[in-house]
Amino acid sequence: KNQVEQSPQSLIILEGKNCTLQCNYTVSPFSNLRWYKQDTGRGPVSLTIMTFSENTKSNGRYTATLDADTKQSSLHITASQLSDSASYICVVSALTGRRALTFGSGTRLQVQP
Amino acid sequence: KAGVTQTPRYLIKTRGQQVTLSCSPISGHRSVSWYQQTPGQGLQFLFEYFSETQRNKGNFPGRFSGRQFSNSRSEMNVSTLELGDSALYLCASSLGAGESTDTQYFGPGTRLTVL
Numbered sequence: 378k379n380q381v382e383q384s385p386q387s388l389i390i391l392e393g394k395n396c397t398l399q400c401n402y403t404v405s406p407f408s409n410l411r412w413y414k415q416d417t418g419r420g421p422v423s424l425t426i427m428t429f430s431e432n433t434k435s436n437g438r439y440t441a442t443l444d445a446d447t448k449q450s451s452l453h454i455t456a457s458q459l460s461d462s463a464s465y466i467c468v469v470s471a472l473t474g475r476r477a478l479t480f481g482s483g484t485r486l487q488v489q490p
Numbered sequence: 491k492a493g494v495t496q497t498p499r500y501l502i503k504t505r506g507q508q509v510t511l512s513c514s515p516i517s518g519h520r521s522v523s524w525y526q527q528t529p530g531q532g533l534q535f536l537f538e539y540f541s542e543t544q545r546n547k548g549n550f551p552g553r554f555s556g557r558q559f560s561n562s563r564s565e566m567n568v569s570t571l572e573l574g575d576s577a578l579y580l581c582a583s584s585l586g587a588g589e590s591t592d593t594q595y596f597g598p599g600t601r602l603t604v605l
Contacts, residue, residue, distance in 0.1 A: 420494070420580050420596030466533065477546065480533040
């Protein structure tokens with residue numbers, strides 16, 4: 378069964394600090410992995426998307442890594458800001474020729490002043 | 491360019507009723523996907539429409555249905571509502587060219603409460 382597990386479930390950090398969120402998956406055959414940011418009460422916004430051949434991708438202060446061998450991904454946030462407080466969702470797509478997405482349960486990040 | 495819009499934003503229904511939610515994709519986008527988000531289950535895929543045809547479907551009962559119009563606007567219908575259908579229903583649009591890296595853009599969602 379395809380699964381995506383994220384850790385930690387929640388995280389509190391101080392403004393200006395860095396943090397790393399983890400995503401482990403068992404989706405097969407693998408197509409791509411996406412990280413989304415979801416503010417409370419709003420729809421998710423795409424941060425990064427990586428295919429099998431990519432092992433790192435950046436979007437401003439967000440850097441995602443992918444290890445397709447160990448089926449692990451991480452999202453690193455540098456110099457956190459209060460506006461980074463949100464849920465971060467890892468989504469893995471299977472290569473089935475049709476859209477088959479498996480969602481992680483998300484990491485709730487709270488950045489405190 | 492306007493983003494994905496969903497109407498209504500909030501809805502309260504009672505058990506047994508039916509509900510229709512609407513989604514207008516970004517101009518030029520031909521794919522519309524629907525998701526259900528609950529605190530316990532997280533985001534779950536309902537179905538995807540492309541060029542008025544259902545292209546993919548998640549594991550939801552037949553009470554959940556949808557359709558897409560020629561202008562790519564989509565509606566989702568839930569019949570015989572149950573308490574467990576209370577959730578945030580999200581719509582996402584994309585170009586839908588079939589590329590696995592086709593980026594989806596989400597709307598703000600419709601918050602459905604079933605009493």
